[in-house]
Amino acid sequence: MPEVTYFKPAGVPLAGLNEVVLSVDEYEAVRLVDLEEIGQKKAGKKMKISQPTLSRLLKSARKKISDAIINGKAIKIQGGDYKLVQIRQTRGRGLGLGRGRMRGFGAGPGGVCKCPECGYEEPQVRGQPCRSKKCPKCGALMVRALE
16 A cells, blocks of 8 residues: 555645545556556566556556646545555565665665754654655755664
C-alpha cells in the first residue's frame, strides 16, 4: 500500500474539490513502469498480470492523473483488484529490489535527518526520505546524514 493515499491541489478548499479515484493496481502499474522504469512485460510478471492488462491499467491511470492535474482535481488511491505480499527478508534486510545505486537500500540502515540551516537532527525513519521533511525548528528541508 502507498504511504500517501490522497493528493490535492494547494490552495483549493477540500469541500469544493472534485476527485479522481486511482485504484491500487493502477498506482502499482504507474510506479513500476514510470517511476522504476521497468518494461511492461516484466512489470506485468511482477504484478502477475498479462502485459495487455498492464497496458490497460497504465492507460486508465495516466488519463486519471492527467485529468486531476489539468482540471485541478484531487487524486485518491483506493480499491482495485490487488493482493498484498510480504517481501522476503535476507539477513534482516529486504531484498533491495530498487533501481538506485544501493539497489533499494537508500543510504543503508541507520542515519539521521539533519537540517542544513540550523543543525537540528532526528533519526531517519525507513521509507520516509529526509528530503521530504521540514525542520521543526526553522522550516528548512532536511537532508540525510549518516551517523
